[in-house]
Amino acid sequence: MVATLRMAALAAALAGAGLTLGVARGAADPESGAGQGEPQVVLTPQAVGGEAVPTTGAKRAAQYENNKDAIEAGRGLYAAYNCSGCHAGGGGGFGPALSDDQWLYGGSLENIVATLYEGRPRGMPAWRGKIPDEQMWQLAAYVKSLSQPGGIAPPL
Numbered sequence: 001m002v003a004t005l006r007m008a009a010l011a012a013a014l015a016g017a018g019l020t021l022g023v024a025r026g027a028a029d030p031e032s033g034a035g036q037g038e039p040q041v042v043l044t045p046q047a048v049g050g051e052a053v054p055t056t057g058a059k060r061a062a063q064y065e066n067n068k069d070a071i072e073a074g075r076g077l078y079a080a081y082n083c084s085g086c087h088a089g090g091g092g093g094f095g096p097a098l099s100d101d102q103w104l105y106g107g108s109l110e111n112i113v114a115t116l117y118e119g120r121p122r123g124m125p126a127w128r129g130k131i132p133d134e135q136m137w138q139l140a141a142y143v144k145s146l147s148q149p150g151g152i153a154p155p156l
Contacts, residue, residue: 061109064141074142077135083143086123095123099146107147112140 064070078084086095096104105115116136119126127136 057110060137061113064137065109065144067141070138070141071145072142073135074138074140074145077131077139078142081131081139083139098143101147103147107144109137109140109144112143113137116140 084093086093087098096102101107103111105111105120113136115124116127116131116139118128131139
């Protein structure tokens, strides 16, 4: 009961900030992008009026997941936007490592795009309005590839 009230309060606070809260548990749901039995929290950016901003969603992620062209484009963007300045070649530096399987805010493409879009406390800037949506998905595809066994795209 207390956890339900806390979740309701969190959802209300996020709604006031223009975000919605989605929590998924259990087996993977292809539509939600939920993990393998591990809870995942996905913050969905919203436009004025409450409509979801088109940067999140499992259907959109499927276009970029393991897409070698998107990953290669993301690799170039990672260099161009100087992501290495904080994340080194993916191994961490000032920012967290991207080449391991430890994700502070979720490792799905939707979570990675949300991180790029909204930023995170203690250093990750929000790139909303500064990086085109297509490039955010390409960057996310590259970043996710860094943590996969054998890595599709090795760090720069």
